[in-house]
Each structure stands twice: as C-alpha cells, then as structure tokens.
Amino acid sequence: KAGVTQTPRYLIKTRGQQVTLSCSPISGHRSVSWYQQTPGQGLQFLFEYFSETQRNKGNFPGRFSGRQFSNSRSEMNVSTLELGDSALYLCASYESTDTQYFGPGTRLTVL
Amino acid sequence: QKEVEQNSGPLSVPEGAIASLNCTYSDRGSQSFFWYRQYSGKSPELIMFIYSNGDKEDGRFTAQLNKASQYVSLLIRDSQPSDSATYLCAVKRGSYIPTFGRGTSLIVHP
Numbered sequence: 774k775a776g777v778t779q780t781p782r783y784l785i786k787t788r789g790q791q792v793t794l795s796c797s798p799i800s801g802h803r804s805v806s807w808y809q810q811t812p813g814q815g816l817q818f819l820f821e822y823f824s825e826t827q828r829n830k831g832n833f834p835g836r837f838s839g840r841q842f843s844n845s846r847s848e849m850n851v852s853t854l855e856l857g858d859s860a861l862y863l864c865a866s867y868e869s870t871d872t873q874y875f876g877p878g879t880r881l882t883v884l
Numbered sequence: 885q886k887e888v889e890q891n892s893g894p895l896s897v898p899e900g901a902i903a904s905l906n907c908t909y910s911d912r913g914s915q916s917f918f919w920y921r922q923y924s925g926k927s928p929e930l931i932m933f934i935y936s937n938g939d940k941e942d943g944r945f946t947a948q949l950n951k952a953s954q955y956v957s958l959l960i961r962d963s964q965p966s967d968s969a970t971y972l973c974a975v976k977r978g979s980y981i982p983t984f985g986r987g988t989s990l991i992v993h994p
Contacts, residue, residue, distance in 0.1 A: 816928075816972070816984040818981050829981050875927040875928045878927045
C-alpha cells in the first residue's frame with residue numbers, strides 16, 4: 774500500500790496570510806490526526822478526524838481548523854499566519870488499530 | 885495531564901554497542917506504547933509497538949515494558965551510525981490520542 778502523502782512539502786508564507794495543507798491517508802484508513810512539531814514544543818496534537826467527523830481537538834487557537842472528506846482525505850487550514858506558526862505539520866493515518874503512520878510532513882515557514 | 889518523559893540526550897554510544905533509550909509515563913491506564921525514529925528534517929517512522937509487560941524483539945530492536953513501574957524502553961543492539969536519530973516514545977490509552985515524549989537524540993559514533 775502507498776503511504777501517507779502530504780502536500781505541499783514546503784511552504785513559505787508571510788504574516789497575515791492563510792494556508793491550506795492536504796493529507797491523503799493510507800488506503801483503507803479512516804482516521805487522520807494532525808500534529809505540529811517545533812524544536813521547542815515537540816509534537817503537539819492539533820485535531821483528529823474519523824469518517825468526516827472531528828473526534829478530538831488539541832489546544833490550539835481557532836485560527837487552526839480542519840476537515841475530512843468522504844474519501845478520508847483531510848485538510849487543515851491556518852488563517853492569519855503568525856511567525857510562531859512556522860513548524861513541521863504532520864499528518865498521521867490509522868485504521869481500527871491504534872498504530873499511527875506519519876506522512877512526510879509539510880514544512881511551513883512564516884516570514 | 886498525561887505526561888511522557890524522555891531524556892533529551894544526546895545519548896552517545898560507539899558503533900556496535902547497545903543503546904538504551906528510556907521513557908516514563910504518568911497515566912497508569914495507558915495500554916499501547918510506541919517507539920518512533922525521526923531523522924533530522926524527516927517525519928517520525930514507527931519502529932515498534934508493545935502492549936504487554938515484558939520484552940518484544942524485532943531484529944536489532946527490543947522494546948521492554950513495565951507497567952507497574954510505568955516505563956518503557958528501547959534497546960538497540962549492534963548500534964550503527966545510521967541509527968543516529970531522535971527516538972520518540974508515544975503512549976496511548978484506549979481511543980484517546982497518543983501522548984508523545986519530546987524524544988531522545990541518539991548519536992552512534994564510528
């Protein structure tokens with residue numbers, strides 16, 4: 774099976790802009806989680822989706838949002854970008870078992 | 885607040901030695917335990933998972949779980965320079981999202 778794919782791999786944006794990141798899970802996986810990873814904070818959970826429903830949400834401001842489509846693909850959106858949003862954004866997919874498999878990530882740089 | 889603690893390192897070992905990475909967790913109800921390897925600039929890659937007390941071996945890797953003491957460890961035998969990476973421990977209870985440690989940096993020097 775193909776692994777988790779994320780697009781784009783790299784993004785450079787300026788403060789105040791918005792960005793949309795995409796994640797395609799492993800075929801057959803219906804659950805997707807998003808994480809933000811920074812050197813200072815480690816892996817921080819953003820949200821979890823299962824069958825188009827947000828099942829869990831981390832402690833991030835409302836500027837961070839996400840959704841999942843009927844084909845299990847997921848997107849996350851960050852509006853009004855801040856410098857502190859620069860990070861590696863990771864998507865993980867999993868099925869009924871709880872083992873999460875990560876995609877390659879999207880490296881976002883906010884200038 | 886569920887916590888997963890790892891020594892940030894770096895842990896430096898010579899090539900061919902055994903590297904021992906440790907992780908402690910606070911939630912006694914945790915049921916699933918995972919080790920991920922993350923190379924610099926890359927995403928985490930699953931190495932092993934363990935659910936039951938005791939040892940689980942996979943090639944050069946052995947995961948050890950002690951629920952009574954609330955720790956899980958990863959042993960890497962015959963360490964190679966290619967094992968140099970950050971190792972993340974993750975702990976999960978039921979359907980809750982996993983809690984990740986901040987990782988231990990491992991350096992294997994020739």
